[in-house]
Amino acid sequence: MGVGIEVKDLNAWYGTNHTLHDITLNIPANEATALIGPSGCGKSTFVRCLNRMHETTPGARVSGSVQIGDMNIYDGISPVAVRRRIGMVFQRPNPFPTMSIYDNVSAGLRLNGFRNRRALDEVVERSLKHAALWDEVKNDLKRKSGASLSGGQQQRLCIARALAVDPEVLLMDEPASALDPVSTSKIEDLIFQLKSQYTIVIVTHNMQQAARVAERTGFFLNGRLVEFDSTHKIFTNPTDKRTEDYITGRFG
Secondary structure: OOOOEEEEEEEEEEOOEEEEEEEEEEEOOOOEEEEEOOOOOOHHHHHHHOOOOHHHOOOEEEEEEEEEOOEEOOOOOOHHHHHHHEEEEOOOOOOOOOOEHHHHHHHHHHHOOOOOHHHHHHHHHHHHHHOOOHHHHOOOOOOOEHHHOOHHHHHHHHHHHHHHOOOOEEEEEOOOOOOOHHHHHHHHHHHHHHOOOOEEEEEOOOHHHHHHHOOEEEEEEOOEEEEEEEHHHHHHOOOOHHHHHHHOOOOO
16 A cells, blocks of 8 residues: 655755755655646656655755655665665656566566565566556567567556555656657556555646646745645646746746
8 A cells, every 4th residue: 555755844956956945745645646847846856855766866965854654764774675665667668678578577576586486477467467568468478578568568567567566655757758648548547546556656747647647736846846735726726826827838
């Protein structure tokens, strides 16, 4: 099951560049939360801070606290332990190109020392079913590479790979921006299905997508969280004029 996320006074830097300023918000469990805002406003940096990816950039640092369920992820916990509980799907599908579909999905488990073949088979099948890909690839699991799939299938394969380690939170950074409309629709359908079991945070430039899939939406601008509320309120009656200006297309 998903868990809630409590972020308090989160600041982030790339070297001397202060990119996130005092972000505080509570993301509810088992919902989809969308993050919107113009390019360079801090959305992706924020999401990368939620699973300790931000610090993989040389010179990057973070202050503040991120509580995910019972775990304060910046309080003496290894990044590997954090990422077991918090999966991530990136903007461009990134399957391991030389690995089979099966090995792509099971890679994270094997990295953690998981060797039981029957159990691996079950996890691979379950993860591909959760990612709505099983029926399309079940006859080619070990014959075809991840790179042989279409763009939309590759992205669902990456979602299956993230789900295989049984996370509580799934972060999605523009997961459909490189996909055609049919594949985008499948990813959105998938988000609806997955939030009964996972907490989902999705960065998107597509405001219609945010309105379709998310219960809550946060609007970022210049590294600050301007407004965070129910998606319906953000899109119909925002509190801050900057939110209204962005949503109505006056800038961004």
